[in-house]
Amino acid sequence: MAEPEFSATGVRIGRWPRSLTRAGQVLVKDGRLVLLTSNGLEIDSAPLGSVTAARPWFAGEDSTVATVNGTRYRLTMAQRGQAKDGEELAGRFLETVRAAQDACGLRGVQDARD
Secondary structure (H helix, E strand, O other), X not given: OOOOOEEEEEEEEEXXXXXXXXXXXXXXXXXXXXXXXXXXXXXXXXXXHHOEEXXXXXXXXXXXXXXXXXXXXXXXXXXXXXXXXXXXXXXXXXXXXXXXXXXXXXOOEEEOOX
């Protein structure tokens, strides 16, 4: 099995207006985005070609919004005061999705602050 292109643990995954997990995992692997609970159960997954990701203007630097199979999820990467690490992870997540989609000729990553 190939190494993941992006992996983050301890991610708060929410679907408005509720939180699905406070310690989930986000994986980008083999051209797919996978959202997992803290127990390793799959919340949702989709090929990167059908995923959109953005950094919303209304959230902190450590948050992104990903639309997977038509469902919007808010992904908060920082936990317990580690905002700097969360900002880096959120940026790397967007870069990974953008690079994978550019390789396929797709574009679904935006930064609402641009």
